[in-house]
Amino acid sequence: CDLFENSYIQLVEMIKVYCSIVEIISFTPCVEKNNLSKWDTNRNKELEKRNQIVKKISDKLELIYIDIWTPLIEEKYKYQDYIHMTDEGNRFIAEYLSNFLK
Numbered sequence: 001c002d003l004f005e006n007s008y009i010q011l012v013e014m015i016k017v018y019c020s021i022v023e024i025i026s027f028t029p030c031v032e033k034n035n036l037s038k039w040d041t042n043r044n045k046e047l048e049k050r051n052q053i054v055k056k057i058s059d060k061l062e063l064i065y066i067d068i069w070t071p072l073i074e075e076k077y078k079y080q081d082y083i084h085m086t087d088e089g090n091r092f093i094a095e096y097l098s099n100f101l102k
Contacts (some may be wrong), residue, residue: 005053023064026051033082068102
């Protein structure tokens with residue numbers, strides 16, 4: 001966890017050199033490779049931990065943190081493979097994130 005956190009902080013600091021506005025977006029949940037209608041609980045435990053770390057980093061660096069995880073878990077969009085959603089899910093993400101860009 002420390003390696004991930006330290007590397008992520010370094011990455012954000014490098015990005016801040018070139019960008020005046022930096023926002024952190026949570027990771028998105030995954031479904032099982034062989035059952036696209038079921039959450040991959042093992043992988044998602046890891047991703048939830050990463051989300052906690054990047055949230056902590058965003059707070060520490062006073063950056064905006066956008067939680068896309070929670071609405072995706074609650075809505076349960078369909079996936080076209082174990083990582084990528086169908087067009088409907090991608091549209092949701094685009095609309096959801098556009099609210100933060102306005």
